[in-house]
Amino acid sequence: MYAIIATGGKQYKVAEGDVLKVEKLGAAAGETVTFDQVIAVSNDGLKVGADVAGATVIATVVGEGKGKKVIVYKYKRKTGYHKKNGHRQAYTQVKIEKINA
Template sequence: MYAIIATGGKQYKVSEGDVLKVEKLNVAEGDAVTFDQVIAVSDNGLKVGEDVANATVSATVVGEGKGKKVIVYKYKRKTGYHKKNGHRQPYTQVKIEKINA
């Protein structure tokens, strides 16, 4: 059984027991999170639309952190303009506990 959920502007295919990194949530470590934006649920066939209107996915927060550094380098030729910048995107790591279809 799996579900497709939307959070942080992205979509994730999740199953029970999965651990995944989602965009930063304002939740403390160890707390429960409920994802109510369920796009599809698959158990003995795929259900979408009004069939999953009341579906939710329950998860617990495992931890928080920052992703790998992405280097942003700006350069304009002939002018001596160079600018190097780095960015590390924060994330929240969650473990999927139950899919309520």
């Protein structure tokens, strides 16, 4: 059984027991999080749209962290202009506990 959920502007295919990194949720480690935006659920057949109304995915927060550094380098030729920035995206690591279809 798997489900497709939407959180943080992205979509994830999840199954029970999966551990994944999603955009930062602001929940402490050990808390339970419920994802209401379920796009599709597959148990014996795929259900999409109005068929999955009321479906939820329950997950437990494992921890928080920052991703790998991405270098942002701006440069304009012949003017001596260059600027270097780095960015590390914050994430929350969650473990999928139960899919309620």
